Amino acid sequence: MKEAYQINKVYSIILILVGLIGITARYFDAGDWQFTALIPTFFGLILYFCTTGIQKENAAVGHVAALVTSLLIIMSLVMLSKGIFGDAGWGRKQWIFLIIIAGGIWSLRSQILYFKAQRKRKANQAKS
Template sequence: MKEAYQINKVYSILLILAGIFGFFSRYIEIGDTQFTALIPMFFGIILYFCTQGIRKENPAIGHVAALLTSLLIIMSIVMLSKGILGDTGWGRKQWIFLLIIMGGVWSIRSQINYFRAQRKRKAAQTKS
């Protein structure tokens, strides 16, 4: 899977599933509904709708997807560091944050490679 739109699609589905898992596991475990657990799901839905624009090589949508992914990675790193440095142990929240970070880095890397290839194509077209 080398195409940026494919990686974005997989990452967005992963975010949707992580958000739903976090929400329902807290509800089953504690009986409490914490809607902040759905934040990854909302990011995943937005990124899923960006997939078609990335596939059609729309640079604005590609940059929005990269910005949202970067924002989510930064938020997850902050939350993961709070969990590790705090009194709480390594639980489901930390695994979800780690999964989001790893998937986000994978997605950002593919988007950067996509932007580089796109610039090279445009430079080659202007030279001809």
């Protein structure tokens, strides 16, 4: 699986599942609904809807997906550092942030390589 749209689709599904698992685990752990746990789910839905645009080589949609992924990685890095260096310690939230960061880097890397290959292909077609 090396196509950017496939990796984006897998990452978006992971984000959706992580958010749903997070809100469910919070409910069973503390007995209340913490809707901020759905933030990865909303980002996952945005990225999921970007998948067809990436597959059709729509540059604008690809850049939106890269921007959303970058924003999510930065937010997760900030939250992970707060949890580790704060008094929270290592728990369920930190694992979720680590999964989001690792998947985001994987997805962003594939998108960047895809953009480079697309530019190279268009440059070669222009020369022909």
